[in-house]
Amino acid sequence: MTVFTDAMTVATSGMKAQATRLRHVSENIANTETPGYRRKTVSFDEVLRGTSGAVAVGPMRLDQSPLTSIYDPSNPLADATGRYDGSNVNMLLEIADAREANRSYEANLKMFDQIRQMKQGLLDLLRN
Numbered sequence: 001m002t003v004f005t006d007a008m009t010v011a012t013s014g015m016k017a018q019a020t021r022l023r024h025v026s027e028n029i030a031n032t033e034t035p036g037y038r039r040k041t042v043s044f045d046e047v048l049r050g051t052s053g054a055v056a057v058g059p060m061r062l063d064q065s066p067l068t069s070i071y072d073p074s075n076p077l078a079d080a081t082g083r084y085d086g087s088n089v090n091m092l093l094e095i096a097d098a099r100e101a102n103r104s105y106e107a108n109l110k111m112f113d114q115i116r117q118m119k120q121g122l123l124d125l126l127r128n
Helices: 002-030 091-127
Strands: 044-049 052-057 069-071 083-085
Touching: 002 052, 002 091
Parallel strands: none
Antiparallel strands: 044 052, 069 083
C-alpha cells in the first residue's frame, strides 16, 4: 500500500502548492491599486520522498520589474513632479496564473480521487 500512499502524498503536495500560489495571486489582485506594491511570486521545489517526488513551495519572491509611474499631483504620495509609484501587478498575467493554478489543483484532486478509488478497489478484491 505504500505505492498508493506515496502517490497520494504527491497529489496532496501538489494541491497544497497550488493553493499557496492561488493565495498569492489573490493578494496580488487585491493590491493592484496599492501604491508601491510589488507582485508576489512563488516557485516550486521537488522534494524526494522514497521513489516519488512531491512538490514543496519555495520562498516567496517579490517581482523586481519596475513599478508603474502615475501622474496625479493631487495625491499625497506625489513628488515634486506630480508622480508616484503604483504597483507592478498586471491583471492579465494574474488572471492567467489563477486559471493555471486552479486547473493544476483540479488535476491533482482528480489524481488523488483516482488513487483512492484504486485503493478501495484493491481492498474490495482482497476481502473476497
